[in-house]
Amino acid sequence: MVNAAAVEKVIDVAGAVKRYGDKTVVRDVDLSVRAGEHMVLIGHNGAGKTTLMKLMLGLTRPSAGRVRVLGADPATAGAGRRRALGYLPESVAFHSAMKGREVLAFYARLKGIAPAECRSIFEQVGLDRAADRPVRTYSKGMRQRLGLAQAMLGKPQLLFLDEPTSGLDPSLRRHFYGLIDTLSRSGTTSLTSSHSLNEVEARADRIAIMKMGAIVACGTQAELSRQAGLPIVVRLGVRSGSGARVAESLAAMGKIHRRDEHRIDLFCLGASKMVVLRQIAALGEVVEDVDVMPPRLDDIYSHYMENVQPQ
Amino acid sequence: MNALWILAVNEYLDGLRNRWVAAAIMLLGGTALALLLVGSAPTGTVGAGALEISVVSLTSLSVYLVPLIALLLSFDALVGEFERGTMLLLLTYPVARWQVVLGKFFGHMMILLTAVAVGYGAAALFTVLVSDSGTAGWQAYLTMMSSSLLLGAAFIALGYLISVLVRERSTAAGAAVVLWLIVVVLYDLALLGVLLADHAQQIGPGLFSALMLASPTDTYRILNLTAFDSVGQAAGIAGVAARSGFAVSLLLGLMTLWVVVPLATTMALFQRREL
Numbered sequence: 001m002v003n004a005a006a007v008e009k010v011i012d013v014a015g016a017v018k019r020y021g022d023k024t025v026v027r028d029v030d031l032s033v034r035a036g037e038h039m040v041l042i043g044h045n046g047a048g049k050t051t052l053m054k055l056m057l058g059l060t061r062p063s064a065g066r067v068r069v070l071g072a073d074p075a076t077a078g079a080g081r082r083r084a085l086g087y088l089p090e091s092v093a094f095h096s097a098m099k100g101r102e103v104l105a106f107y108a109r110l111k112g113i114a115p116a117e118c119r120s121i122f123e124q125v126g127l128d129r130a131a132d133r134p135v136r137t138y139s140k141g142m143r144q145r146l147g148l149a150q151a152m153l154g155k156p157q158l159l160f161l162d163e164p165t166s167g168l169d170p171s172l173r174r175h176f177y178g179l180i181d182t183l184s185r186s187g188t189t190s191l192t193s194s195h196s197l198n199e200v201e202a203r204a205d206r207i208a209i210m211k212m213g214a215i216v217a218c219g220t221q222a223e224l225s226r227q228a229g230l231p232i233v234v235r236l237g238v239r240s241g242s243g244a245r246v247a248e249s250l251a252a253m254g255k256i257h258r259r260d261e262h263r264i265d266l267f268c269l270g271a272s273k274m275v276v277l278r279q280i281a282a283l284g285e286v287v288e289d290v291d292v293m294p295p296r297l298d299d300i301y302s303h304y305m306e307n308v309q310p311q
Numbered sequence: 312m313n314a315l316w317i318l319a320v321n322e323y324l325d326g327l328r329n330r331w332v333a334a335a336i337m338l339l340g341g342t343a344l345a346l347l348l349v350g351s352a353p354t355g356t357v358g359a360g361a362l363e364i365s366v367v368s369l370t371s372l373s374v375y376l377v378p379l380i381a382l383l384l385s386f387d388a389l390v391g392e393f394e395r396g397t398m399l400l401l402l403t404y405p406v407a408r409w410q411v412v413l414g415k416f417f418g419h420m421m422i423l424l425t426a427v428a429v430g431y432g433a434a435a436l437f438t439v440l441v442s443d444s445g446t447a448g449w450q451a452y453l454t455m456m457s458s459s460l461l462l463g464a465a466f467i468a469l470g471y472l473i474s475v476l477v478r479e480r481s482t483a484a485g486a487a488v489v490l491w492l493i494v495v496v497l498y499d500l501a502l503l504g505v506l507l508a509d510h511a512q513q514i515g516p517g518l519f520s521a522l523m524l525a526s527p528t529d530t531y532r533i534l535n536l537t538a539f540d541s542v543g544q545a546a547g548i549a550g551v552a553a554r555s556g557f558a559v560s561l562l563l564g565l566m567t568l569w570v571v572v573p574l575a576t577t578m579a580l581f582q583r584r585e586l
Contacts, residue, residue, distance in 0.1 A: 057403050060585040079314075079407045087403040093396035097328045109317045110404045150400070160403075 010035050010158055010189045011056060015065035018051055018213075025051045027213040027310060028065070033191060038184050040200045041193040042301060043210030049193040050090060052210070053160050056191070057087060070158060083111055086156035086188075090163045092147035096136035100127060100146055103135060107150045117153070124179060125149045141172050148179060159183060159190040165199060177203060197297040209301065214310030221297060228303045230295040231255070231267040234276055237289030238262055246286060253279060270294065314406045315414045322418025326384070332422050335380050339430030342376065343369055347434055361442030362435065362452045363539065367546045369431065370535040373459045374528045378466040378495050380426065384419045385470025386487040387480050389581065394480050399586055409578045416467060416574065423463040431456050451539040458566070462531045465569035466491075471577040475584070498526050524557070527569040534562040 011033040018026035026048045033039045041049045054060045055067050058074030067074060072081060094103050104118045122128040125145040135143065144164070151159060161180065165173045177199065184190060194200050200207070201221070208218040217224055231254065238246050240261055247256050247264055253276050254268030268276050273292065280287055295303075326332045346368050389412075392398035401411065431452075439446055473486045502522055506514065514522075523529045536546050538559050 054586065059399065059402055079405045079410075081405075082403055083405045085403060087400065089396065089399050091396065092400065095325065095397065097325070106317070106321055107404065110314060110401075110406060112405070 008034060009068075010037075010070060011039075011191065012068040013052075013056070013065070016052070016055060016062045016067055017064040018048075018055060018060065019063045025213050026055065026062075029213075029215050031208060031215060031218065033189060035189055036184075036187050037189055038180075038203065038205045039189075039191045040204035040207045041191065041210055042195065042197060042200070042207055043193075044195060044305070047210040048213040049210055050162055051213075053087075053162055053191070053193065057085070057160060058082075083154065084157040086151035086153065086159040088144075088147045088151040088159075088161045088164050090166070090193075092143060094135045094143070094146065097134060099132055099134055100138070100142075101131040103146060104131075104149055104153070108153055111154045113154045118149075121149045121152055124152070126175070140167050141169065144168060144176075145172075148176065152179075152183065155183075155186065156188060159188050161190065161192040163193055163195070165194070165196070173199060197301050201297045207297075209304045211305060211308070212310050216308045216310055217304050221300070224300050224304075225295050226270065228295070228300050229269070230299055230303055232270050232273060232295065233293040234266040234268065234273075234280070235291040235293065236264045236266065236280065236287055238264060239286045239288060242286040246283060249283065250276070250279065314404075315410045315417070318406070318411060318414025319417035319421065322415050323421045326418070326422040331384065332425050335384075335422065335426035336429045338380065339376060339426050340433045341430075342372055343431055343434035344437060346372055347438055360444035360447035360541070361438050362444070362446065363448035363541045364545045365434065365438050366448070366451045366455045366535060366539075366542050369434065369455055370532060373455070373462065374532060375495055377423075377427075377459050377463045378491055378528065381419075381423060381463040381466035382470045382487040382491055384422060385415075385467040386473055386483045388415050388419070388471055389474040389577075390477055390480050390483045391474075393586070402586065408581050412471060412574070412578050412581055416464075416471070419467050420460070420464060423460060423467070427456055427459050427463070431459070448539070448541060451535075451542050454538055455535050458531055458534055458563075461563070461566045461570065462527060465527045465566060465573070468570050468573035468577065472573040472580075475577045475580045494526060495528055499529065520557075524562075524565055527566060530562050530565050530569075533557060534559065534566070538562075 009032045011031065013029055013031040016026055016029045017024065029048075029052060031039075031052075041052065043049050051060070055062055056069050056074060058069075058077065061075045069077075070081060070084060074081075098106070100122070101118065104121065105115045108115050108118055119128070122131050125148055127142060127145050127149065130138065130142055135146065138146065144167070148161075148164065151161070159180075164180070165176050168176060180190065180192070181203070192200065192204075204221070206218065206220055207224060208215050209224070210216070217227060219227065236246065243258060243261055243264060247258055250256060250264075250266055253272065254266050257265040257267070259265060266276065277290070277292075280290060323332075343365075347365055389398070392401070398411075402408065406414075435449075435452055469490060470487060473483050473490065477483045477486060502519075506519070523533065535542065537543055537557065
């Protein structure tokens with residue numbers, strides 16, 4: 001049986017390093033994921049996301065440090081432990097001569113799952129009509145859906161999704177994340193890697209940003225934005241002729257940018273937001289409109305990418 | 312169902328799907344029948360049955376074809392899956408790496424078994440029907456069929472070793488061709504050349520036997536031509552056979568080593584391989 005501590009931390013990586021020759025691909029990574037959490041790994045291509053996942057899957061061994069998944073070392077744990085895992089590799093490949101149904105039945109058998117379960121999974125991923133066609137005839141999107149189907153087999157405790165939506169059109173992407181959300185709600189812990197930030201916004205419980213093999217920041221979106229110290233933007237619409245006066249009275253609150261006669265942008269720290277808004281309210285009817293824009297994930301991401309160097 | 316069995320069946324079905332099984336049957340059966348048709352006329356009276364004579368012909372055929380088929384089946388077994396990316400996914404399933412190798416081995420052996428049983432079975436049926444010596448000598452024929460499987464097993468295992476050692480599928484294909492050429496063709500030629508050049512007769516029978524037994528194909532040949540006296544007579548090497556004096560168990564043991572050693576080495580290398 002898996003003990004209670006292991007259930008608490010489904011993934012526990014401490015000081016993990018992976019070198020290939022003299023190239024360090026993963027450097028000193030600490031990462032823990034709690035049961036039921038949806039963690040997202042973000043980073044450029046080549047930042048080490050895939051290698052980190054491979055370490056967690058036991059496909060490769062760390063050069064230093066410790067990796068524990070579901071309470072055991074994935075590289076040495078018995079094969080049977082992998083029954084609780086689901087994995088969708090980046091650019092998933094199948095035997096192209098096999099039919100979709102045969103592919104999924106093969107993987108189901110390996111996991112000890114009745115082939116009957118395959119039918120409902122085909123329906124969930126929307127492949128039920130193409131199930132009897134050879135995989136060779138599948139489009140990129142269909143192949144990716146078949147990939148998700150095999151990862152979903154047997155309702156895994158822990159799901160690894162490596163760039164699951166790359167190359168998918170927006171509607172398919174939504175459908176895809178819908179399926180993953182459904183799994184998350186049923187208690188599946190998941191680790192998704194992506195380089196597209198907008199699509200993971202609001203889906204991730206926590207986000208880890210990877211750069212050159214290291215995790216440079218990790219936390220909820222709000223935590224990351226606070227740590228980054230990025231300003232929020234308060235956008236004001238003002239009555240004509242009063243722009244200069246409003247700008248002057250808010251000058252102490254932060255940086256002012258007068259876009260035109262009617263519009264003023266005020267850049268200030270998130271912590272002082274309420275003080276700023278009260279000040280604006282006190283200005284009376286000259287202020288006709290107010291928008292508060294928190295930093296977007298894209299801004300946070302580029303902040304970490306440009307300004308934070310791994311030690 | 313056991314993972315080993317699932318993988319073996321999958322490999323076999325794959326062989327059926329991409330017509331490998333059919334091609335191997337046609338290759339073995341077709342050439343065997345052609346050879347027997349051509350060779351059925353001058354049997355004369357050597358005191359051997361038709362089946363025993365066909366053992367001599369088919370042994371010479373198998374020595375070339377069975378290793379070729381085996382290598383073609385096996386050279387990309389591992390490297391092909393690395394290259395396609397299917398191995399990555401497979402190894403995240405509850406399957407041990409040795410089970411992947413052994414599962415493929417059993418699957419490929421089933422393909423070879425089908426080809427040998429159907430191809431050489433048809434040739435035997437043909438021989439029995441057209442000759443008047445009936446089924447006499449079936450033991451020698453059956454020995455030829457099963458030792459062909461053993462020979463095939465050795466080359467399947469060698470193919471896996473190539474497959475786990477190289478990084479690219481095309482390199483594996485080249486290496487398989489070179490291996491076939493050396494072990495099946497050039498080794499015997501070189502041995503013959505050395506023997507002809509050896510005027511001082513420095514190579515004694517002991518060394519020569521050792522050199523013969525070092526090759527899996529020669530071991531196979533010796534086994535089939537000397538295990539049964541009647542076959543030796545048909546091959547015209549009765550005297551040689553009597554003097555060679557290799558125990559069948561030694562020959563079988565050597566061939567089994569050619570299966571076990573490369574297979575075990577492949578598993579050990581694959582176990583350490585990082586993806």
